[in-house]
Amino acid sequence: MNPSIQPYGPSFSEKPLEQLNRIAKKPPIDIEFSDLMYSIADSNVKGGWRQLLKSVNGIFKSGELTAIMGPSGAGKSTLLNILAGYVTAGVKGSIKINGKPRDMKLFTKLSSYIMQEDLVQPRLSVRESMMVAANLKLSSTIGNKEKVDVVDEVIRLLGLEKCYDTKTEYLSGGQRRRLTVALELVNNPPIIFLDEPTTGLDNVSIKQCIELLKKISRLDRTVICTIHQPPASLFQNFDQVYVMANGYCVFNGSPSKLVPFMSSANCICPATSTPADYIIELVQSNPENIQVLQNHSQNGKQNLRQKLELRQNQTELFEIGEIYQDTTQTGISFQDVDYPTSFWTQFIILLSRMGKQTRRNKTMLYIQFFHHLMSGLLIGGIFFGTGNEASQIYSVFKYCISINVFFMYTHVMSPVLLFPLEVKLLRREYFNRWFSLKPYFLAVTIINIPILLMGGIFFAIISFFLSGQPLEFERLFWFSLVGLNVGLASQGLGYTIGATFDILNGSVVAPHILALVLALGVYGMGYKDGIESFMKVIISFSYMRFGLVGTAGSLFNNRSNIPCEGTYCHYRNSEVLMADMGMGGTKPSYQFAYIMIFTVIFRVLAYLALKYRMTSELRNKLVYYATKIVKQKET
Structure with a gap:
């Protein structure tokens, strides 16, 4: 455990997050919404649109813990996604921040969205994970010691001292959930959204989680979470509950006001039932109850709040754009800065993190090593000694095909199977504006190149010598270089598929493409030269073609007559074979250049696919407007 971290004590309880508030002060924020409506396309519904939110209203205040409750399909997650800015296409109504219309560009810098899956970066300790978050989310001008102090404060607040040096994969469910919250606290966001934070936790962990959120809200944070049905013992811990059913708000107010509210609607809560369980049972058992309750609550406009004490650290709210300054204390408005750190700072931090994770993934490194070793020995053994025998020249050509197939399948399937897992982790960090997508993708691209190069060269040399190819450096150089380029292009294709599909669909799509x-x-x-003209155009879309021509050319071009064990070998002059195969006059360097074009194209496509997948707002807008156009044409 870090010796600088001290147990809970009076000094901490009196001045929570003192360091963080000093270097990253943020304004308290109230979020208000009125007449909020949201619809999605549904061909099974009359009119083609299914309304998920139906003119709901409410206000969630700073310094309070708010729970959005309701049965499955009530619209809880939909409301949370809209308030967090995760969904905006197709939304109607008003959302205000401190009484002013929400500016999404600024709002995303002031809020954090903790999604339901508590995914954290593997093979990093809690300390390392927190420092990466601090380095990315706090300005580069803030000193390392101050960042360490901030991390220590947040760790103490969330009770993670005992697992400070524990790898994330060894954390319990409750500890992982607390770590996901801690990672988002390091830049002091005034609004925190959590989607089902208690899902999958036992009763003790649920209690700890709710108490933690309550503690965070008391630091002038607006904490909003969705929850299906909280335990009866914890229901009163919420400052405000917002109960939804079928897209309506059926109750909005303090937990202590729920029983009187239901009584006023002639829905008497039995002594044997808890209020939270009973109101959900009411709306599930009879749809008419939904209409009755939402009329009584005026669809959220009536807020039955218990009078709360004034906040300890604030007495008023401010206009965010006027008071929010950059954490460097330079006086520069935060609205002029997209991210707290520069492109190259993000790239270096991410590259360092990925490098550390790669080095610690011993199993993956061993698999890669033995895969290249065994494949080199196997392919080299199959074509053993054929490289300097004219009667076996067809076998050498088959050897070239085997080399290209190895590089293609090896480097396509790895990202297809592994990258979708990384995409899930990326979604949380990217949406919460830890970094831009460009430095991340550049880091992903570069971190895998050394393994590809070392493994590819190792494989190429083993198979080259075992198969008896001419011991000439230039031939080995171009043979290896073209093969490695095929591997790079294939890796880019794999990233494109992995960024577009999940593991199941990607594992089906990839073999078909290959x-x-x-x-x-x-x-x-x-x-x-008998290939049809239109087919010449079509086969030019296969980088495998250029790889095959390049590797064959590196072995056969400008070569003296090959020894022949028999009396006659038609292809003693390898140039004759190249001509018969339609590859005469080709140079490996040209094929390398053609493959490099594919390498660049696949990387660009992978980046665009990843950006589309990460930017749910773009995806939602495209789907929304496309559906709207189709529906208009039908009518």
């Missing part, structure tokens, strides 16, 4: 790439790569071999 089969097509391979078929086009070998099409017309042996036709000389």
